[in-house]
Amino acid sequence: MIKINKTLTLEEFRYNDVKQIPYATGELSNLLRDFSLAVKRINVEVNKAGLLDVLGTSGLTNIQNEEVMKLDDIANTHIFNVLSSGYSCAGVASEELDDIMIFDNPANNQSKYILLYDPIDGSSNIDTNVSIGSIFSIYRRISKPAPDSPCTKEDFLQPGHQIIASGYVIYGSSTIFVFATKRGVNGFTLDPTIGEFCLSHPNIQCPQTGSIISFNMANYYQFTQPTRDYLKKFLTDKTTNLSHRYIGSLVADLHRNLIKGGLFLYPSTLAHKNGKLRLQYECNPMAFIFQQAGGVATTGLEAILDIIPTELHQRVPIIIGSPYFFK
Ligand code: AHM
Secondary structure, eight states, rough: OOOOOOOHHHOOOOOOHHHHHHHHHSHHHHHHHHHHHHHHHHHHHHHHTTTTTTSEEEEOOTTOOOEEEHHHHHHHHHHHHHHHHHOOOOOETTTTTTSOOEOOHHHTTTTTTEEEEEEEOOOOGGTTOOOOOEEEEEEEOOOOOBTTBOOOOOHOOOOOEEEEEEEEEEEEESEEEEEOOOOOOOEEHHHHHHHTTEEEEEEEOOOSSSSSEOOGGGGGGGHHHHHHHHHHHHHTGGGGGGEEESSSHHHHHHHHHHHHOOOEOOOOOSTTOOSSSSIIIHHHHHHHHHHHHTTTEESSSSBBBGOOOSSSSBBEEEEEEEEEGGO
């Protein structure tokens, strides 16, 4: 028999993992499978973006008064359609939708989970073929799962330390799906020949330190004095040998820093007093991944994962990366 190296698909990996958890029902695996199906559909649109009519703005604005790109809208619909026609979550919240969407029917009401997502992160990069991503987080409901009990707003306003699983997909030189649970962080690369995500980055650990520092340099003089002092400490230390790298797509910037080690900041600026990035759709999922991989995520004053959300689309400053930068 010809020797073929064994590569686990996402489903095989979850199946093996779930076998080791005596009380697991497989519902979380089904939800991850559903999400992976939606992102495969998004990946097809991203790959043909210049050929299809998916570039540019949709003419709409979202609740935060930001322009919605056509691909934001398309990706949002793919994720919504797959999750609302499956039975693995009771409802969703999207960065592109004003309010939560409750799948109020007896089957979905029995699900333990709800999911929040940013369908396309890094939207300003869509038209120039720069890497973009999708981000999600999954929480166990506070409301009771039962056929006549739909999920509630409260389920979506939990602090990040309650996350059951979070992850991102990066549509880059290859398409990679990374997700974290309390059992670790693993990355799967899409094999386009068979249409499956296959384990390529097992047990990801964030390096203790790193040489990459990422922030929007054009905002430097809009940062507060304490932020500038914090940065100066590293930028003037010749022993650290730092390089500045900033893509402007959170998923791409953080995927690189997670693998290579480094620091990323989107702090408070004059224009964005609370930072620009959204707690529930961007900061919490990424903070959970970094924490499970041994990294750190804070606003500068408190741990990202400890913030009690007060509204769905709330923004927070974020400093995230290798532990060395937080000593
Ligand atoms: P988006 O939700 O419109 O995609 O904005 C979020 C993006 C992040 O991916 C990225 O880290 C940040 O905005 C870049 O912002 P800036 O252009 O201000 O540096």
